[in-house]
Amino acid sequence: MREFSTFYSEFQLKGRGSVWHPCTIMKQHESYPLIPIERGQGIWLYDASGNRYLDAISSWWVNLFGHCNPDINAALRDQLEKLEHVMLAGFTHEPAIELSERLVKLTPGSLGHCFYASDGASATEIALKMSFHYWQLCGKPEKNQFISLQxxxxxxxxxxxxxxxxxxxxxxxxxxxxxxxxxxxxxxxxAETGESHRDYALRAAHALENYLAQHHATTAALILEPLIQGAAGMGMYHPIYLQRAREICSRYQVHFIADEIAVGFGRTGTFFACEQANITPDFLCLAKGLSGGYLPLSVTMTTDEIYEVFYHEKSSRTFLHSHSHTGNALACRAALATLDLFEQNAVIQANRDKTDYLNKITLPLATHPKVKNFRNCGMIWAFEFETEDPEFSIKCFQAALKQQLLLRPLDKTVYFIPPYIINQQEMNLLVNGTLKVLDEWSES
Ligand SMILES: Cc1ncc(COP(=O)(O)O)c(C=O)c1O
Known part of the structure; x- marks a missing residue:
């Protein structure tokens, strides 16, 4: 077998790759080499040359308990000997049943029904389709529009x-x-200067109310990311917005879809972000950390009321949506092992201590002259770095690698979403390495 590094330099020279990478300007890899990862252990990723990188963004926000986690690995090995996959139509299996029952117990209100798929986008599609279909079945076909947040x-x-x-x-x-x-x-x-986060959230909720007062008859659902808009650059907001949005949606008979694909499973400091507003959505979308980040698995959960409308003998009145790997047994088993880890290790409480520690040591970052809007919610930290360089993101990524860090800024927003197993030594390394990257930048 060829050395990875030889392979990748050949790739760069020829400027073509059999792997077409996601969310990637492929041509950039002529200048910035891809990093061939050979193995992962805990919070660390190891490349083919033996360099290691602290996975400070949990590999696109999916990994909760580290790479090659021994407990999840053991559960998967056990499951492999029993059943790797069976279609979930006409058949069922223990991991899917147990996972559904445990998720139902963990979620608020009457979210009693789990519809599985493989990735986050599919969970969104399912929520949108179910909402639209529900209103059709309820004799309100004019409710066929969706609203979402800027x-x-x-x-x-x-x-x-x-x-x-x-x-x-x-x-x-x-x-x-x-x-x-x-x-x-x-x-x-x-927010305007001098406007509190809460007041700004209330102002945004007021705009939602004005819109729905006029357009509720044609609106099926509102979809939003509770508390943190991830891809927007970890935009954080006050939970009062969720409370108000829930009230407004209920008043105007508009479904409330909570997309907790990125923020579910403890990321915001509570198991689900919606808990901080004490609300129950009509649909809850989960993915990423659901399987501990191990395998593609997503779920759209919904209420008894919605499920019952589809509970009918006629095919046109049922939800005939499917993905081949819906409820994959291995992925469900990884999810069960992930939930066990939450229970056995009182993770949410332990994370609060980690958050306190990281908040203490990030003071030099928060007060750095080129850092703006330093913010934290649960196990997510973010800030904007003041620079005019349009290539800041890729250059920062490269500079961070030299500090043994995997950072991947969203434009000018640098963020940390570390696996929950991060320890104090690793947190120090993360903060000091980031400071070095920023200081070198500020001097250049
Ligand atoms: C809030 C949110 N929703 C949906 C998705 C899509 O998930 P996937 O990439 O698994 O399709 C993401 C992915 O980052 C996300 O952050």
């Missing part, structure tokens, strides 16, 4: 992209997307 992100399949508002992903595809309305974001970075 800067929101819900995935990149066509339906999910239609309710996404991130220009870099959406703009070019606009002619083949549905044109839905976006509501002002509650992200406090948009």
């Amino acid at each position: 800067n929101g992100y819900h995935g990149e399949t066509l339906g999910a992209l239609s309710v996404t508002d991130v220009a870099i992903f959406k703009q070019i595809y606009a002619p083949i997307l549905h044109q839905y309305k976006t509501m002002p974001t509650p992200d406090w970075r948009y």
Whole structure:
């Protein structure tokens, strides 16, 4: 077998690759080499030359308990000997049943039903389709529009992209997307000087109310990312917005879809972000950390009321949506092992101590002369770095690698979403390494 490094330099020289990488300007890799990762252990990723990188963004926000986690590995090995996959139509299996029952117990209100898929975007599609279909079945076919938040992100399949508002992903595809309305974001970075985060969130909720007062008859659902708009650059907002949005949606008979694909499973400091507003959505979308980040698995949970409308003998009155790997047994087993880890290690409480520690040691970052809007919510930290360099993101990524860090800024926003197993020594390394990257930048 060829050495990875030889392979990748050949790749760069020829300027063509059999792997077409996601969210990547492929041509950039003529100047910036891809990093061939050979193995992962805990918070660390190891490349073919033996260099290691602290996975400070949990490999696109999915990994909760580290790479090659011994407990999840053991559960998967056990499951492999029993059943790797069976279609979930006409058949069922223990991991899917147990996972559904445990998720139902963990979620608020009457979210009693789990519809599985493989990735986050599919969970969004399912919520949108179910909402639309529900209103059809209830004799309100005119409720066929969706609303979402300015800067929101819900995935990149066509339906999910239609309710996404991130220009870099959406703009070019606009002619083949549905044109839905976006509501002002509650992200406090948009507040007026002197306006509190809460007041700004209330102002954004007021705009939502004004819109729905006029358009509720044609609106099926509002979809949003509770508390943190991830792809928007970790835009954070006050939970009062969620409370108000829930009240407004209930008043106007508009479904409330909470996309907790990125923020679920403890990321915001509570198991689900919606808990901080004490609300129950009509649909809850989960993915990423659901399987501990191990395997593609997503779920759209919904209420008894919605499920019952589809509980019918006629095919036109049922939800005939499917993905081949729906409820994959291995992925469900990884999810069960992940939930066990939460229970056995009182993770949410332990994370609060980690958050306190990281907040203490990030003071030099928060007060850095080129850092703006330093913010934290649960196990997510973010700030904007003041620079005019349009290539800041890729250059910062490269500079961070030299400090043994995997950082991947969203434009000028640097963020940390570390796996929950991060220890104090690793947190020190993360903060000191980031400071070095920023200081070198400030001097150059
Ligand atoms: C809030 C949110 N929704 C949906 C998605 C899409 O998930 P996936 O990439 O698994 O399709 C993401 C992915 O980052 C996300 O952050």
